[in-house]
Amino acid sequence: MLNRKVLSALGVLLGAAPAVAYDSSYNMPVGVTQIAREVHSLHMIVFWICVAIAVAVFGAMIYSIIAFRKSKGAVADTTMLHSTIVEVIWTTIPVLILVGMAVPAAKTLVRMDDTRNAELSIKITGYQWKWQYEYLGKGISFYSTLGAESNYARQLHSGIDPNTVKDYLLEVDHEVVVPVDTKVRLLLTANDVIHSWWVPDFAVKKDAIPGFINEAWFKSEKIGHYTGQCTELCGRDHGFMPIVVNVVSKEDFARWVADQQAAAKAAAEGAAPTATTATTIAPAASAAAAR
């Protein structure tokens, strides 16, 4: 297992095995959105440009080390110690390469910034150490915390082998459910400290900052489970507040929304006093935390 990965990684390093470059154990995932694909190809383009420059520059260095060594009788040629033309050349060529990189990068950046015409808006609030998801205009709201099995296993001296836990540290009690082929807008904020919401397959990473509302969006083209983690150090359990997004068909999503709304309604009718207390307690608790 380890050997195979090391070998194929060496293959990638040598540029010999582009086919395995998509194995997600050592490269960025291609992702399931248009933006993620663009980001992945930007990443690969810049990577290969770096490889090409490295071949040229390291090649010149290695050639010098081999060819111009005193032990082989090399005598230093001290006649040329500076050359304006050479300096201009090796300033201009990088400028051109950088412009070549900047243009597609800027285009992608503009597209990522465009959160207009979203069909679904979800407000995400980071807490120490969980996420809250509120589906705006749908009356759905829930917290999402680390799954119980992972939570048992991750305790110090738990005696549980993490390898026996399915999706260790990447499973939650309540997954975010979104429809496929739908532009989903995210509104991110936090209640205590700064967190950051990241799902690599969507190429979305945005900080959730108390007092601010940040925007991001994604449009998944593929049904499936996509995982991510908090990526801004947020205290003791920063490593234990994963994100799981379940992308379902539009029909399944409509059914899920109806179920959630029915459940919320039942809960509100059945336990109205509890629900009210819960909402009034939340701001008080957060004010206490802020003190």
Place this chain on the structure above:
Amino acid sequence: MAHADTHAAHDHDHDHKPSGIGRWLFATNHKDIGTLYLLFALLMFFIGGAMALAIRAELYKPGLQFFDPGFYNSLLTSHALVMIFGAVMPAFVGLANWMIPLQIGAPDMALPRMNNYSFWILPFAFTLLLSSFFTAGGGPAGGWTLYPPLSLQAGDSFPLTIFAIHMMGASSIMGAINVIVTIMNMRAPGMTLLKLPLFCWTWLITAYLLIAVMPVLAGAVTMLLTDHYFGTSFFNPAGGGDPVMFQHIFWFFGHPEVYILILPAFGIVSEIIPTFARKPLFGYDAMVYATASIAFLSFIVWAHHMFTVGMPLAGEMFFMLSTMLIAIPTGVKVFNWTATMWKGSMTFEPPMLFALAFLFLFTIGGFSGLMLAIAPADFQYQDTYFVVAHFHYVLVPGAVFAIMAAVYYWLPKWTGHMYNMRLANWHFWVSTVSVNVLFFPQHFLGLAGMPRRIPDYSTQFTDWNMVSSVGGFVFGFSQILFVILIWQCVRGGAKATDKVWDGLSHGLEWTVPSPAPYHSFDTPPEVH
């Protein structure tokens, strides 16, 4: 040895070299203070390194093995503060103290008493910082970047950390003032600025960066302090403050700080490569201008550390493009070093080996830096192990290897003895192989989705973490060879000549005896 002693005694009979502990406590001699700085940096390198090994031990496999996550956060926070402010920066100041007077033909640094204070602040600062581990709530755990509101949640470690940072900042500013005053006023006759050795040039520019940004850091942490204890709301949104403003202020310090940690390394490599390629530095003027451009650009790129905070599009565009520009002067430097080796006559003594490793491995860090500049891609890299790999490549086989190259280059001049070349070669090869085993896999971890600053990880990241930890332990323990070698060299060894190296002898430091006399130059040498 005996000859050198009589020579020194004869030339400098007015020297009253203090003896005993007083020589170090009340040191005003640039060499003694340089030695103190270097030994302090070495000690901190091992303390910070022990923390790093504790981190790598915890990350060897998934699941929590040894530490509570809160303590793990303290480890990673202190590791960074100790390595940056305790190891790399003092090591560079130590080298500046030793070498700047020797390189510019001055008897000593311009402000010897301030030099003493600036060193002796440091042991107190780090005692304060490290003692915070024993306070209620443990050591600082909010990351060395101290982002509020998280950093404001700290317990009693908080004021200790802040005061320690204030003291480190004061020490750095004093050191920087000394470097500037010395270089500007005490150069030997005939040494115009464009004849200054590159190590002095890069340090001069570094010193200006320090003076410009250390007060900014001091201001930022003072605002944190008043937010915590005096009810202000600079960064507290509940009181109308802005947590993102801290990040802007911090990185306005933080990005020039990155160059404070690497520009002197550029200077060292620019000294060593010509010596062992037996060819003067190619494009000296271009090297000076490139250093100055990097320093200038360092002030206008800070927000690339915070692409994910939700800046306006125009801001992201600006910081992406300005950051990409840094590749140009950095590239010029790498090309000029390569051109220096081209058609040279190279030998591979330990300083040259470390300088060459720097050249290759720093460049790898440069490439990942260029990738990180691409804002849309940075959204995927930000706060993952890809970033960890990037900055460790520029700081360990970058800055730290350059410091080691400098020690191997100048140690015979300092002690008057040659060191054990065989041991130095072993140290080089074990370090160079293991540092790559340690940090290269972290690129893969980051790209595959492992966030940084987590004590535990999902099982698909196991393999590369194991490889990285093994590399970390080999690298860490191989540094003991370095200590043994320095110890042996201080104690004795073959007598070093004035010139020390069979190479292109450039610079005034090679015109004085080895070990260098207590007062480097009593009569200024003439430079043509």
